[in-house]
Amino acid sequence: MLVNSSQRTQPLTTPVLKLEGLSKSYGKNVALSGIDLHVMPGNTVVVTGPSGCGKSTLLRCIVRLINPDSGRIIVAGEDVTELTYSDLLNVRRSIGFVFQRSNLIQRLTALENVALPLLAANVARNEAGCKAQEALERVGLVGNVVHRRPCELSGGECQRVAIARALAPEPCLMLWDEPTASLDPILVAEVLDVMEDLVKTGGTAMVIVTHEMRFALRAADWLILLNQGKITEQGIPMKVFNNPKSELGVRYCRLLDL
Ligand SMILES: Nc1ncnc2c1ncn2[C@@H]1O[C@H](COP(=O)(O)OP(=O)(O)OP(=O)(O)O)[C@@H](O)[C@H]1O
Ligand SMILES: [Mg+2]
Structure with a gap:
């Protein structure tokens, strides 16, 4: 049985989320390939990358709105890939999901x-x-x-x-899928401020898909750059931006004008 953040009994060293070799294809189109990720309690991971690189697929696999082809998804110690539907509903209740549109x-x-x-x-x-x-x-x-x-x-x-x-x-984990993408620039700043405040005061682990690189620099503990379903860069945001290893990483750095 999963628990919410105030009832959490897991030791603080247990990741809230662990992905091992997560892969998903749609026919011949590889959306995700061999994704590994650990998110510790209270940590914020920002995931970014070009359109179609698999960001939404990644978040949707975590709550099994999409079933992965292979790999393991462990939320607060529970292997989500092996749960019955009713146990999966419990897991979903312990995860907060914020979409691009408020719905x-x-x-x-x-x-x-x-x-x-x-x-x-x-x-x-x-x-x-x-x-x-x-x-x-x-x-x-x-x-x-x-x-x-x-x-x-x-x-x-x-x-x-x-x-x-x-x-x-x-929730023990919050997943955000481009929460500011449908807002005008003033409202983007307003919502980013709220998010930054939650990151700093909340203690809830977060995986945030966003193209807001300055926000990532300020708020994220870890940055992941996806390209064609694979992790092409990852690390502490400032380190990634200071020393990008891939062509895509270099292009993302230029966006920041560092
Ligand atoms: N239901 C589906 N059926 C077939 N292909 C899909 C489906 N959903 C996504 N894809 C494909 O999988 C790939 C990853 O899609 P995904 O939506 O995860 O990308 P994304 O990084 O979130 O893109 P965006 O930034 O535009 O939201 C894309 O090539 C997309 O066309
Ligand atoms: Mg998407």
């Missing part, structure tokens, strides 16, 4: 959207309301705004509600 339920308020996964996990209504309120506070949404529906919120506020919804169940 909020339009007829529910911000508060109700955030409380919903808690209620679905049989948390009592009062407690779910309190936890949802706390999660909304953590992303800077307080006051009457939490009683508005998504159509009455800005894009940045909607994305903050989506982040609060992922945070509220106190």
Whole structure:
């Protein structure tokens, strides 16, 4: 049985996420090939790379929205590749997922959207309301705004509600798939600030797919550059940017103008 971050009993040296030789092809198209990764508690890994290099496939394999062809996925000590469907649902509840679009339920308020996964996990209504309120506070949404529906919120506020919804169940791991990609530059900065704050104060392990390299430099413990399904560069962000080994790495460095 998996546990959330406040109930965690694993020793701190156990990785929250371990990928070993993860591979996935669609017909002849190799989306991922032999990916190895360790994410320790509280650590933030940024994954980047050109369109189609396998970033979303990687995140979706972790929660088995996509089944890998081979390799192992271990979340908080559990081999996700070997679980029955009901155990897999438990694993998914212990992982927060933030997508490019907020995917909020339009007829529910911000508060109700955030409380919903808690209620679905049989948390009592009062407690779910309190936890949802706390999660909304953590992303800077307080006051009457939490009683508005998504159509009455800005894009940045909607994305903050989506982040609060992922945070509220106190996940042991958060996966982010280009959470700022559909926002205008001002809202990008707003959401990146919220993310950076969570990285620094949260203690939750995170795997963040993003093209925001300055954010990676500030917030990530580890940077992975994917190219055609393989890890082409990895390391502490500043080291990767200071000494890229691949042509793609050099091109990504130029983006930063270091
Ligand atoms: N359901 C699918 N069926 C067939 N091919 C797929 C499927 N999903 C993804 N692919 C292919 O797998 C490769 C990796 O796709 P993926 O969505 O993981 O890339 P990505 O790095 O997330 O790209 P982007 O930056 O555009 O979001 C691509 O070549 C893509 O065309
Ligand atoms: Mg993608």
